[in-house]
Amino acid sequence: MASSWTALYLAYSIVWLGVFGYLTYLLLRQKRIARDIKSLKEEVARHGKSGS
Amino acid sequence: MNTRRLGLILTAISAVLILVTTYLAIFFAPLPATSVKSAGQILSTIEGSEISVSGFVTNLNITLRAIVDIPNIIILSLADFSDYQRYVQAADAGDTSGTWWTVRPIDVRILSGGLTIDRDPDITSEIHNGSNMSVLGKVVHESIGPNSAIVGYSLDVPRSRDVTIGAPGAFSVMTAPVAQKIFYFHMPSAWVSYVAFFITLVASILYLRSRDFKYDRLAMSSAELGVLFATIAIATGPVWAKQEWGVYWRWDDTKLVTTFIMWLVYIGYLSLRAAMADPGLKARVSAVYGILGFVTMPMSLLSARIAPLLRSSHPEVIASKSGSLSPEAGMTIGVAVIAFTILFAAMLIKRVEIAQDEEELEELKRIVGGEE
Numbered sequence: 001m002a003s004s005w006t007a008l009y010l011a012y013s014i015v016w017l018g019v020f021g022y023l024t025y026l027l028l029r030q031k032r033i034a035r036d037i038k039s040l041k042e043e044v045a046r047h048g049k050s051g052s
Numbered sequence: 053m054n055t056r057r058l059g060l061i062l063t064a065i066s067a068v069l070i071l072v073t074t075y076l077a078i079f080f081a082p083l084p085a086t087s088v089k090s091a092g093q094i095l096s097t098i099e100g101s102e103i104s105v106s107g108f109v110t111n112l113n114i115t116l117r118a119i120v121d122i123p124n125i126i127i128l129s130l131a132d133f134s135d136y137q138r139y140v141q142a143a144d145a146g147d148t149s150g151t152w153w154t155v156r157p158i159d160v161r162i163l164s165g166g167l168t169i170d171r172d173p174d175i176t177s178e179i180h181n182g183s184n185m186s187v188l189g190k191v192v193h194e195s196i197g198p199n200s201a202i203v204g205y206s207l208d209v210p211r212s213r214d215v216t217i218g219a220p221g222a223f224s225v226m227t228a229p230v231a232q233k234i235f236y237f238h239m240p241s242a243w244v245s246y247v248a249f250f251i252t253l254v255a256s257i258l259y260l261r262s263r264d265f266k267y268d269r270l271a272m273s274s275a276e277l278g279v280l281f282a283t284i285a286i287a288t289g290p291v292w293a294k295q296e297w298g299v300y301w302r303w304d305d306t307k308l309v310t311t312f313i314m315w316l317v318y319i320g321y322l323s324l325r326a327a328m329a330d331p332g333l334k335a336r337v338s339a340v341y342g343i344l345g346f347v348t349m350p351m352s353l354l355s356a357r358i359a360p361l362l363r364s365s366h367p368e369v370i371a372s373k374s375g376s377l378s379p380e381a382g383m384t385i386g387v388a389v390i391a392f393t394i395l396f397a398a399m400l401i402k403r404v405e406i407a408q409d410e411e412e413l414e415e416l417k418r419i420v421g422g423e424e
Contacts (some may be wrong), residue, residue, distance in 0.1 A: 004230035007295045011234040011288040012074065015241065018284045019070075019395065023063070026402050033409045040416040047420075 055401050062398030069391030076384040077236040163190055231295035234288055236384050240392035242285035242311070248278030248396065249318065249349045256342035259335060265411070268335040271342050273403035275321050277396060282315045306355040314348035321345055331414070 255271035258264070289308070290300040302308055321341050328334040 004295055007231045007291050008233055011291040012237060014287045015237045015284055018280060022280050023399070026406060030406050030409065033406065033413050037409065037413050037416060040420055043420055044416065
């Protein structure tokens with residue numbers, strides 16, 4: 001019975017880790033993309049100024 | 053309401069519902085009764101699995117005093133579950149006369165335990181009605197399908213004496229009823245992956261018709277989430293299978309293999325996208341792949357339902373004639389399915405949003421690269 005409970009909690013851990021791990025990945029990825037977009041936009045703006 | 057706020061609200065709702073599901077699964081949903089079929093029950097007859105059973109000698113054929121050697125192999129007699137249901141109904145009605153069991157043998161090699169018998173100093177022993185038997189064994193040969201219940205033992209003994217141990221329905225063969233609670237997360241994960249791959253199909257068709265990249269983003273995002281939830285389902289299933297079947301995986305089980313193929317196909321879909329740089333080509337090829345790859349979804353979904361044709365031991369509980377869920381278990385799985393569906397919707401909104409940002413980033417990179 002003890003191993004059954006262990007298996008149960010192992011399976012639940014897989015679910016929680018999978019879901020929240022992926023959510024964390026999404027949030028971190030979105031932050032990084034937002035940062036990259038911001039810096040690229042600044043670069044484009046700088047190039048625009050120096051070009052004009 | 054903007055999509056970001058909607059996504060946050062849906063995530064919060066689904067998180068609460070998943071917590072509720074966890075509580076219901078552990079404390080509210082009852083353990084499956086061992087004499088009634090439920091997810092995970094009576095499937096421990098698979099070759100290679102270990103089985104633990106016990107009972108009493110209730111009938112000795114030919115003679116009431118048999119002299120036997122302790123057998124190394126016992127043959128367990130099993131009965132189809134459909135017969136068992138009829139038997140339960142007849143027992144409730146008070147008339148159990150007639151034949152109820154379609155008896156088929158499986159061979160079990162004894163690992164430990166056996167008959168409690170009177171032994172002489174020499175090799176002979178005596179068994180009689182009331183002798184106890186408790187065996188931990190390993191199934192070495194299976195000649196029955198799934199959904200069967202052990203109704204008694206026949207000992208394969210020398211001198212052709214036939215000994216029946218136990219009575220119909222007297223044995224508990226569900227080796228891990230607690231592990232059955234994995235079902236409340238395993239099944240909704242699988243359900244969401246099917247929904248996700250269906251959305252990928254629809255969005256792929258819409259992309260090919262309209263060439264609008266918003267459908268490509270939706271198809272890709274949904275496929276990625278489908279792979280996530282299919283991975284959860286594929287990872288949690290073997291945890292239960294090890295407890296109930298004694299093995300993590302069966303390559304001869306149609307449900308398991310078709311689900312694995314579906315998972316690989318959508319891994320391929322994501323890999324293909326990652327390997328292509330041209331956005332137009334990537335979207336077109338992915339859409340065709342997303343349509344063709346969908347054929348694996350109904351293969352996986354339906355394989356357990358047509359198990360008699362395609363050999364699967366995977367439990368098929370919902371929407372089947374023999375499936376039986378208690379109201380508490382039904383409520384728990386209902387909440388779980390709603391929770392996972394809302395969670396999927398929230399994640400899909402977020403993933404599409406990020407895909408849009410990724411496209412903007414790629415566009416900016418092209419502009420900067422062009423200027424340099």
